[in-house]
Amino acid sequence: MSTPARSTVSDLTDTAPLPVIGEDRAARPGPLQRLRDVWAYRELLANLTRKELKVKYKDSILGFAWSLLNPILYLVVFWVVFQIILGAGIPNFAIFFLAGLLPWNLFSISLGSGTTSITGNASLVTRVWFPREVLVFAPIGANLVHFFLQSLVLAGALLLFRLAPSAEYSTLLPFALFTLLLFLGALALVFAAVNVYLRDTQHLLELLLLAWFWMTPIVYPFRTVADRLGSWSWLFLANPMTPIVLTFQRAIYNQVDTGGGAATGGKAINVGTGILPDASVLWYFRNLAIVAAASVVLLGIALWLFGRLEGDFAEEI
Amino acid sequence: MTPAIEIESVTKRFRLYHEKAPSLKERVIKFGRLPHEDFWALRDVSLAVNAGESLGLLGHNGSGKSTLLKCAAGILRPTSGRITVRGRVAALLELGAGFHPDLTGRENVYLNGSILGFTRSDIDRIFDDIVAFAEIGPFIDNQVKHYSSGMFARLAFAVAVNVEPEILLVDEVLAVGDESFQRKCLARIEDFRKEGRTILLVTHAADLVRRISLPSANRPTPSPRSARPSSSGVWRCPTRRSRARSGTRRTRSGSAPCASRPPNHAEVSSGPVIT
Numbered sequence: 001m002s003t004p005a006r007s008t009v010s011d012l013t014d015t016a017p018l019p020v021i022g023e024d025r026a027a028r029p030g031p032l033q034r035l036r037d038v039w040a041y042r043e044l045l046a047n048l049t050r051k052e053l054k055v056k057y058k059d060s061i062l063g064f065a066w067s068l069l070n071p072i073l074y075l076v077v078f079w080v081v082f083q084i085i086l087g088a089g090i091p092n093f094a095i096f097f098l099a100g101l102l103p104w105n106l107f108s109i110s111l112g113s114g115t116t117s118i119t120g121n122a123s124l125v126t127r128v129w130f131p132r133e134v135l136v137f138a139p140i141g142a143n144l145v146h147f148f149l150q151s152l153v154l155a156g157a158l159l160l161f162r163l164a165p166s167a168e169y170s171t172l173l174p175f176a177l178f179t180l181l182l183f184l185g186a187l188a189l190v191f192a193a194v195n196v197y198l199r200d201t202q203h204l205l206e207l208l209l210l211a212w213f214w215m216t217p218i219v220y221p222f223r224t225v226a227d228r229l230g231s232w233s234w235l236f237l238a239n240p241m242t243p244i245v246l247t248f249q250r251a252i253y254n255q256v257d258t259g260g261g262a263a264t265g266g267k268a269i270n271v272g273t274g275i276l277p278d279a280s281v282l283w284y285f286r287n288l289a290i291v292a293a294a295s296v297v298l299l300g301i302a303l304w305l306f307g308r309l310e311g312d313f314a315e316e317i
Numbered sequence: 318m319t320p321a322i323e324i325e326s327v328t329k330r331f332r333l334y335h336e337k338a339p340s341l342k343e344r345v346i347k348f349g350r351l352p353h354e355d356f357w358a359l360r361d362v363s364l365a366v367n368a369g370e371s372l373g374l375l376g377h378n379g380s381g382k383s384t385l386l387k388c389a390a391g392i393l394r395p396t397s398g399r400i401t402v403r404g405r406v407a408a409l410l411e412l413g414a415g416f417h418p419d420l421t422g423r424e425n426v427y428l429n430g431s432i433l434g435f436t437r438s439d440i441d442r443i444f445d446d447i448v449a450f451a452e453i454g455p456f457i458d459n460q461v462k463h464y465s466s467g468m469f470a471r472l473a474f475a476v477a478v479n480v481e482p483e484i485l486l487v488d489e490v491l492a493v494g495d496e497s498f499q500r501k502c503l504a505r506i507e508d509f510r511k512e513g514r515t516i517l518l519v520t521h522a523a524d525l526v527r528r529i530s531l532p533s534a535n536r537p538t539p540s541p542r543s544a545r546p547s548s549s550g551v552w553r554c555p556t557r558r559s560r561a562r563s564g565t566r567r568t569r570s571g572s573a574p575c576a577s578r579p580p581n582h583a584e585v586s587s588g589p590v591i592t
Binding site for chain 2: 040041043044046047048051054055058123124125126127128129130310311312314315
């Protein structure tokens with residue numbers, strides 16, 4: 001054997017911590033320990049994310065350009081349909097739409113692929129041990145990369161249309177994205193675990209996401225519905241995706257009604273129909289904070305449930 | 318000395334569901350409970366493998382060897398009992414489990430390494446060893462889907478044995494590659510044993526166990542830290558019939574291999590060491 005000198009066990013035990021698998025099977029690791037396990041395997045998470053990206057555009061000449069073409073096409077189509085053909089309604093509708101669509105796509109596509117991540121990786125789940133959560137989080141990571149790529153298109157469109165996003169409200173964007181990831185991660189864990197036992201979940205999710213999309217103010221502006229709901233508009237905000245999407249729209253689209261632009265603060269001659277809530281940064285922040293807090297609780301429950309169901313993944317899959 | 322692998326009265330029950338899918342009505346009536354039969358793959362199994370020991374599991378098809386290994390690897394959760402594993406584990410349950418056909422050999426080595434819990438810099442260090450061991454040469458940058466099955470198996474095995482786990486769980490995967498490569502695999506496992514790593518091996522072939530797990534007369538001391546020299550032996554999984562009948566607790570304490578050996582052990586272990 002012509003291998004160089006190899007370290008012995010005693011060397012290894014000095015440096016590497018000794019993970020103990022299943023010290024006590026009755027007491028399953030709690031949510032915090034599960035997160036620590038995922039953190040310990042962050043390199044695997046990065047590698048699996050990279051794998052998803054590589055495999056998706058492998059052997060295609062344009063590669064990542066495909067990620068950009070999708071929002072570009074949306075921009076063109078919506079610009080033609082709403083600005084030229086219909087010629088009415090919300091100014092720069094394509095920008096408004098894309099500002100909400102990008103975070104929604106991050107949510108819905110990740111949730112869809114996260115749900116099938118355990119069942120789709122059966123060969124890994126039945127043969128190797130590692131924190132299973134990593135499998136669920138990897139497609140979220142890959143879609144996050146797509147999200148940033150597609151945001152470039154949106155940024156380009158803003159330049160092209162000479163629209164300025166709100167500097168003030170843009171400070172909320174990192175928090176909005178963080179909240180979205182928190183909520184998405186928790187939900188994906190639940191769906192992925194349940195899908196192992198009930199494959200109906202993935203089909204149900206498709207319908208659920210369709211309904212959810214139309215319950216979220218992406219195609220239509222928030223105030224069209226909220227103004228009619230009156231004092232019940234909080235019900236609309238109870239959809240966790242609403243405050244997230246609203247923050248993106250407020251920061252990027254930056255226009256609260258069809259009359260005057262919020263950026264210029266100009267008093268519109270004819271007060272237009274409302275688009276986004278004309279509220280302070282604090283109001284947007286408060287809504288996000290509620291969703292974030294609820295997501296933390298949900299994540300705890302999701303990790304607990306995932307841990308309960310995980311034990312039999314290898315045989316149920 | 319604390320055992321590296323400690324299995325305490327582990328029981329594993331599988332549920333065998335009947336093939337016919339029940340109607341929704343049936344499910345509702347039975348509150349979602351489906352008719353099933355219990356199958357006890359393991360019943361009250363106890364054994365311990367000390368650090369630096371090699372242990373072979375022998376048994377017929379369906380006697381629960383692989384189930385035990387999967388429980389030790391953390392893939393299956395035992396129905397009851399405790400399993401404690403101290404050390405970094407590499408489980409060779411099936412070769413190339415984490416390999417993606419569309420990625421190149423190089424990318425797969427890094428991916429597979431991280432699945433086993435190793436960092437990029439760990440793999441960087443041993444990457445050349447892996448390629449050399451797999452005898453794969455320039456093909457390392459080709460997509461794995463273009464590999465021959467032998468190349469695939471060699472690369473997968475090379476990753477698993479070069480990541481230097483403290484504990485190696487092997488499930489009848491040594492029959493890969495041509496004869497010279499098989500010899501090389503066996504030699505590597507023998508090296509593992511000499512370096513004082515812990516091995517739990519499932520096999521059908523008793524002679525394989527003899528070759529791999531039994532110490533030679535001038536047995537090297539595995540590592541200065543371990544108080545005892547490495548010992549090894551064969552632990553036979555009870556056959557399905559005998560388990561169903563007795564259900565008794567079978568213990569094999571690795572620290573006293575001679576005293577508690579199952580009756581079948583002697584005939585296997587008396588042979589010479591062929592490596």
